Ligand SMILES: Nc1ncnc2c1ncn2[C@@H]1O[C@H](COP(=O)(O)OP(=O)(O)O)[C@@H](O)[C@H]1O
C-alpha cells in the first residue's frame with residue numbers, strides 16, 4: 001500500500017495534518033493536569049479566582065484543540081479524496097489502454113470493483129492513518145508519561161489492564177481479520193452477477209431464467225451480508241469489552257487512590273486527572289488496534305489495485321516506432337497464425353493475402369470459423385502468434401499504435417454506440433466532421449432515411465449502447481461512424497448481417513461508388529454468400545484454416561466448402 005500511496009500524497013498538506021494532530025494531542029494531554037490543579041489548588045482551598053483563571057485557560061486550550069482537530073480533519077480528508085481521484089484516474093487510464101487479452105484476464109466486473117470499492121478502502125484508511133495512526137501512539141505514550149508524572153504509584157493498574165485489553169483485541173481481530181479480507185472477493189462476485197444479469201437482461205427474460213438469476217444474485221448478496229455481519233459484530237464486541245476493562249481500571253484506580261488520598265499521600269485532583277489519563281490510554285490503545293484491522297483490508301485492496309497498474313500490456317508499443325510509408329497502400333498477411341491465451345487449438349492457421357488500394361476482401365465462414373479473430377488482428381486488438389501483418393510494407397507491430405489506429409476504420413461485430421446523440425457518435429469517427437459529411441456518411445450507410453424521420457435529426461438522443469434503436473439501425477449507425485472516418489482500411493465485421501438483402505446490396509453498392517472508400521482497402525466479414533459475391537478476393541475460413549481463396553466465380557466452381565455454403569443458403573439457386 002505504501003508504494004501505491006507514496007507518490008500520490010502531497011508533502012505539505014500531509015505535514016500540516018500531522019502538525020495539527022500534534023497540537024491536538026498536546027492540548028488533550030494538558031487538560032486533565034489543569035483539572036487536577038483546579039481541584040487541588042482551587043476547589044480544596046476555596047480560591048475562586050484561581051478556579052476562574054484555570055477555567056479560562058482550560059477553555060482556551062480546549063478551543064485550540066478543537067481548531068487543531070478541525071485542521072487535521074480538513075487536510076487528512078482532502079488528501080484522501082485527492083488520492084482516491086488520482087488512483088481512479090490512473091486505473092482508468094491503464095484500463096483504457098488494455099488489450100482484449102488483459103480485460104479477459106481480470107473480467108470487467110472485477111475491474112469495476114477495483115476502481116470503485118478498492119479505491120474507497122484505500123481512501124478510508126488514508127484518512128484513518130492521517131487522523132489516528134499518529135494520534136493514537138502519541139496519546140498512548142503521552143498519556144502514560146503524564147499519568148506517571150501525576151501519580152507513579154497508580155500506574156501499577158496499567159500492568160493489569162493493558163495486557164488484558166491486548167489479549168481481548170488479539171482474540172477478536174484474529175477472527176475478524178480474515179473475514180474482512182474475504183469481503184472484497186464477495187463484492188467482486190456481487191458485481192459480476194449483477195453485471196451479467198443487467199447486460200443479459202433480455203436473454204434472461206426470454207429464457208425465463210429470472211428466478212435462476214434472482215437466486216444467484218441473492219446467494220452472492222447473502223454470502224456478502226453474512227460475512228459482513230460476522231465481521232462487524234466481532235468488531236462491535238470491542239466496545240463492551242473496552243468499557244468493561246475501563247470501568248475495571250477505574251475501580252482499581254479509586255481503590256488504590258482512595259487509600260493514598262486518605263493517607264494524605266496523594267491529592268484528590270490527581271485522582272481525577274489520573275482517571276482521565278487512564279481512559280485516554282486505553283482508548284488510544286484500542287484505536288491503534290483498530291487501525292491494524294483496517295490496514296490489512298486496505299492492503300488487500302491495494303494489492304488488487306497495484307495488480308491492475310502493474311499489468312504489462314500484452315500489446316507492446318514499439319519504443320522506437322517506424323514511420324508509416326504513405327506512398328503505396330497495401331495490407332498483407334504473411335503466414336499469420338493466432339492462438340487465444342490458454343486455448344489448446346490455434347484460432348487461425350497460416351493466413352496469407354495481399355491487398356492493394358481499391359481492393360475488397362471478403363471473409364466468409366460459419367460461426368466460430370475465426371473471422372472476427374482475423375480482423376481483430378489488424379488494429380492489434382490481439383497480436384499474432386507467428387507470421388507477420390504488414391501495412392504499406394511495414395510490420396504493424398513496429399508502428400505506433402495511434403498511427404496504426406488512425407489508418408483503420410472498424411465496425412465491430414457487436415455494434416456499440418455511445419450514450420449521446422447521433423452527432424456525438426459520428427464525431428467519434430471524425431471529430432471535426434461537417435453536417436454535410438455526416439449526412440453523406442449516413443446516406444452511404446443507408447441510415448439517412450430513418451434519421452430524417454426522427455424529430456431532432458442529427459441531435460436525436462442515443463441511449464447507452466444504442467438501446468433506443470433496432471439492431472439493424474444500430475449497425476447502420478456504427479457503419480456510418482466508421483465510414484465518416486478518413487482511413488486507409490475499412491473493416492466491417494459481420495456488419496451487414498442484421499440488414500435485409502436489399503439494404504445490404506444498396507449499402508455495398510454505395511460504398512464501392514464512394515470516392516474515398518473506393519480508393520481504400522475494404523474488408524467485409526460475412527456469413528451470407530450474397531454479401532461477398534462482388535469482392536475482389538474471397539477467403540473461405542473453416543475452423544481457423546484458410547480452405548479457399550479466389551473470386552466468387554472461381555470458388556463457386558472449385559471449392560467444396562464454398563459450394564456447400566451456397567447450397568445451404570440458396571438451395572442451389574443460381575446467383
Ligand atoms: N476471447 C476469446 N478467448 C478464447 N477463445 C476465443 C475468444 N474469442 C473467440 N474465441 C474462439 O476462437 C474461435 C473463432 O472465433 P471468432 O473469430 O469469433 O469466430 P467467427 O467470428 O468466425 O464467428 C472460436 O472457436 C471461439 O470460441
Ligand SMILES: [Mg+2]
Nearest residue numbers: 371372413494
Ligand atoms: Mg465473428
